[in-house]
Amino acid sequence: xxxxxxxRRSGVSVxxxxxxxxxxxxxxxxxxxxTQAEYDDQHLRRLRLIRALTGVRGLSVSTTxxxxxxxxxxxxxxxxLLGLALGSVRVGEEPAGDAPEAGEVRALVxxxxxxxxxxxxxxxxxxETLSTLRSLGVPVDRHxxxxxxxxxxxxxxxxxxxxDGIADPLEAAERALLLTVLLEPALMALxxxxxxxxxxRRHAN
Amino acid sequence: xxxxxxxRRSGVSVxxxxxxxxxxxxxxxxxxxxTQAEYDDQHLRRLRLIRALTGVRGLSVSTTxxxxxxxxxxxxxxxxLLGLALGSVRVGEEPAGDAPEAGEVRALVxxxxxxxxxxxxxxxxxxETLSTLRSLGVPVDRHxxxxxxxxxxxxxxxxxxxxDGIADPLEAAERALLLTVLLEPALMALxxxxxxxxxxRRHAN
Numbered sequence: 583x584x585x586x587x588x589x590r591r592s593g594v595s596v597x598x599x600x601x602x603x604x605x606x607x608x609x610x611x612x613x614x615x616x617t618q619a620e621y622d623d624q625h626l627r628r629l630r631l632i633r634a635l636t637g638v639r640g641l642s643v644s645t646t647x648x649x650x651x652x653x654x655x656x657x658x659x660x661x662x663l664l665g666l667a668l669g670s671v672r673v674g675e676e677p678a679g680d681a682p683e684a685g686e687v688r689a690l691v692x693x694x695x696x697x698x699x700x701x702x703x704x705x706x707x708x709x710e711t712l713s714t715l716r717s718l719g720v721p722v723d724r725h726x727x728x729x730x731x732x733x734x735x736x737x738x739x740x741x742x743x744x745x746d747g748i749a750d751p752l753e754a755a756e757r758a759l760l761l762t763v764l765l766e767p768a769l770m771a772l773x774x775x776x777x778x779x780x781x782x783r784r785h786a787n
Numbered sequence: 788x789x790x791x792x793x794x795r796r797s798g799v800s801v802x803x804x805x806x807x808x809x810x811x812x813x814x815x816x817x818x819x820x821x822t823q824a825e826y827d828d829q830h831l832r833r834l835r836l837i838r839a840l841t842g843v844r845g846l847s848v849s850t851t852x853x854x855x856x857x858x859x860x861x862x863x864x865x866x867x868l869l870g871l872a873l874g875s876v877r878v879g880e881e882p883a884g885d886a887p888e889a890g891e892v893r894a895l896v897x898x899x900x901x902x903x904x905x906x907x908x909x910x911x912x913x914x915e916t917l918s919t920l921r922s923l924g925v926p927v928d929r930h931x932x933x934x935x936x937x938x939x940x941x942x943x944x945x946x947x948x949x950x951d952g953i954a955d956p957l958e959a960a961e962r963a964l965l966l967t968v969l970l971e972p973a974l975m976a977l978x979x980x981x982x983x984x985x986x987x988r989r990h991a992n
Contacts, residue, residue: 773943
């Protein structure tokens with residue numbers, strides 16, 4: 583397809599596509615004339631992934647390039663691909679500082695028997711939340727979180743199940759990213775509605 | 788207790804407490820001298836709730852006053868109290884516009900058999916998310932959301948269970964608000980870690 587078709591099908595402007603080509607985020611098309619090149623579905627998939635990484639995860643162009651390079655190096659390894667797309671596997675440095683509650687999170691992960699990277703940013707998020715709640719006089723420890731974590735396991739099974747049947751690993755990485763990040767407000771909204779329903783069940787006449 | 792003790796125990800500055808007193812958010816203390824008043828635990832609990840409504844929910848002072856007034860009118864009705872604190876029961880006008888996916892959300896709620904207000908803002912959030920995902924080429928309908936909603940029911944049981952044993956209804960409302968809003972990042976972090984673990988289970992060697 584021509585660059586204009588690539589733009590139409592991806593929803594990314596021709597100007598931005600040319601910028602990605604210049605920056606090396608997108609490999610060049612097959613030159614068919616002095617000022618014309620042909621692009622294929624591989625370009626389209628990569629463009630969608632770039633859009634998800636920059637738009638949904640908010641990565642800079644240079645970090646996006648690092649993630650894409652790392653994805654290329656782990657092409658056959660779906661687990662690492664998903665980790666890179668979702669941010670649990672970091673590229674570059676970005677060392678995670680140890681929050682005061684990091685030990686509590688480590689103990690929780692151990693108790694759950696979960697196989698997760700030491701550098702996963704979600705660990706820090708968890709530790710920060712525990713610390714915030716403590717400072718507001720609502721102490722929440724790993725014993726409180728444990729049943730929530732068991733429900734999260736079942737949520738994750740649903741999430742990963744939605745990637746079944748997607749053969750292309752880059753497409754799976756993009757889909758995982760979109761579903762993970764964009765479903766968050768929906769899942770939180772479901773929790774609020776469910777709370778209201780549960781409150782009605784318990785307290786309403 | 789004196790106003791300085793109320794400040795120390797609530798973490799709210801004396802200046803802000805005086806502002807809440809002037810604005811009628813906090814009832815006056817018992818005057819003990821020309822320039823001195825005594826405050827009690829009821830003031831402390833109310834102050835914590837004000838802090839949660841303005842800080843965590845981000846309400847304006849005037850909306851906070853409306854919510855507090857409404858709470859006073861429904862003192863014996865825990866279900867309405869929780870709804871007011873969490874925002875599923877609105878005060879004032881704020882009519883919810885109908886998003887294109889509102890019908891899909893209504894069908895989902897019906898299928899679940901949930902008892903939730905027609906005006907609950909979470910309905911709109913849910914409809915907006917469905918619409919965003921659709922525009923990005925990831926159609927998610929109510930059949931996809933249904934198993935997530937069933938897990939949300941169990942999460943809500945855990946949430947409401949944490950309020951057991953809190954006798955004071957204003958304290959329960961504040962706790963519900965803090966746990967609902969502040970636990971959100973923790974629950975999303977647990978989902979990400981669980982996804983990583985599930986991905987390892989499925990794809991890693």
